[in-house]
Amino acid sequence: MVHVQRTFPVSGTVPDVIDYLADFGHAEAWDPGTVSCVREGSGPLQVGARWTNTSTFRGRTTVLRYRLAERSAQRLTFVGENKTAHSVDDLVVRDVGAGTEITYTADIRFKGLARLADPFLRGTFETLADETVEQLTRVLAGR
Numbered sequence: 001m002v003h004v005q006r007t008f009p010v011s012g013t014v015p016d017v018i019d020y021l022a023d024f025g026h027a028e029a030w031d032p033g034t035v036s037c038v039r040e041g042s043g044p045l046q047v048g049a050r051w052t053n054t055s056t057f058r059g060r061t062t063v064l065r066y067r068l069a070e071r072s073a074q075r076l077t078f079v080g081e082n083k084t085a086h087s088v089d090d091l092v093v094r095d096v097g098a099g100t101e102i103t104y105t106a107d108i109r110f111k112g113l114a115r116l117a118d119p120f121l122r123g124t125f126e127t128l129a130d131e132t133v134e135q136l137t138r139v140l141a142g143r
Contacts, residue, residue, distance in 0.1 A: 002108040002122055004129040009099050011141040014074060017093045017100055020143065021076055024051045024066055030136040033057055033128055040065075047071055053080060058124060084111050104132070 010017060020026060022045040027037045033055040040050040049068045054061060064080035064087060071077075074094060080087035090105040106129065 001110075002125045003105070004125050005103065005105040006129050006133050007101060007103040008133050008137060009096070009101050010137055012100055012143065014093050014095050014100055016143075017102065017140060018071075018073065018076065020140070021091055021093070022068065022071060024049075024053070024068065024078055026139075027051075027053065030132065030139045031055070032131045032135050035061070037066075045071070057128075085109065086111065102136070104129075104136075 012020070023039075025037045025039050027034045031037075035054045035056055037051050037053045040052060043049070045068065047068055047070065051066045052063060053066050054063050056062075062082065062085075064082045064085065066078045066080040066087075066089075069077045069079045069088075074092060076091045076093075078087075078089045080089070086109045088105075088107045090107075092103045092105075094101050094103070106125070108125065
């Protein structure tokens with residue numbers, strides 16, 4: 001399994017950041033790997049909402065179906081799945097007195113033969129995590 005985690009300061013209040021991130025469709029703006037992220041259905045952004053996320057990774061295009069698995073005043077958890085991977089993106093947003101801080105944790109478990117590539121992909125995911133921090137910080141500052 002690949003595990004990456006970053007904690008970083010962002011602009012905006014905890015409720016505003018949670019409300020923005022709850023729409024996983026916004027990943028097109030803040031996730032450097034996401035090509036498109038389209039909501040399935042409509043209605044409130046609550047547990048059970050789903051998106052189809054298309055991303056590029058190491059020159060390959062992959063599609064995962066994500067669902068919002070947890071939503072609270074300070075936490076969002078998205079679970080993505082396809083035939084070769086299971087991904088959990090967990091975002092905890094805290095008021096740290098002088099501002100707002102996000103702890104973003106991504107756990108990716110590969111399935112089948114894709115598991116063999118796991119040790120070789122860690123560095124790529126670490127780089128992607130750093131790029132995500134930079135892009136998400138910029139996007140939230142510009143809102």
